[in-house]
Amino acid sequence: MTTRVLALEAATDACSVALWADGVVAARREIAPRRHAELLLPWAEEVLAEAGWSRSSLDVIAFGRGPGAFTGLRIAAGVTQGLALGLGRPVAPVSTLAALALDAGEAAGSAESPVLVATALDARMGEVYWAPWRVAREAVAPLAEEAVSAPEVIGAPGEEGPWIAAGSGWGAHGEALAAVLGEPAAIEAERRPDAAAVARLASRATEGAGLVPAAEAVPVYLRPWRPGT
DSSP: OOOOEEEEEOSSSEEEEEEESSSEEEEEEEEOTTOHHHHHHHHHHHHHHHHTOOGGGOSEEEEEEESSOHHHHHHHHHHHHHHHHHHTOOEEEEEHHHHHHHHHHHHHSOSSSOEEEEEEEEEETTEEEEEEEEEETTEEEESSOOEEEOGGGOOOOSSOOOOEEESHHHHHHHHHHHHHHOSOSEEETTOOOOHHHHHHHHTTOEETBEEBOGGGOOOOOSSOOOTTO
8 A cells, every 4th residue: 555645844944745655646745934834734735626635535644853943843843743743653764854855856866876965054153064965866875973063074875976965055055165175076055954855865764764753753953952953
């Protein structure tokens, strides 16, 4: 039976919602700073109505669990928990950096050839949320643990490039990141995590390997909360 996934993503200034069942069924996306709380739940209802699905027809609720903006992550986690608890469904917390890597890697490469993607989101205060990935055949494999640090001191991954660079961290700190990784083959600083990619990754999750009870669906911040984040 096809897994039906509702996914929410609010880790950056972009807000998005997507339904997935062997492909994007319906989606909403907008650059909407500080409007995530206003948009996520109404959009979820809109895409369900557009697809002709009921809430009870969903198998999994997914969300971009971070890293990213603290407020957006808390909002997405809260809406996800509320939906999942009400339906008695499991939750798939999906790395926002993995979702970003999936989109960037597939846009740059082919299904047969792996693509190396260096994701970096601007974490403010002179830091980036960072992780390198290998993307191939709709699979995303981490080459190092996700981390937050100054771009000058990110750990170099164990593989040589060329790299596809993705995320706002490259717009804010591209020169420092390139000094560690080498000059990327392409830079997509405007690319943001998207709910459709979150849903695709969530559709492969299983109990004990990516799915958790609603109460355990919590954001991953990578650093303690600080005012203004």
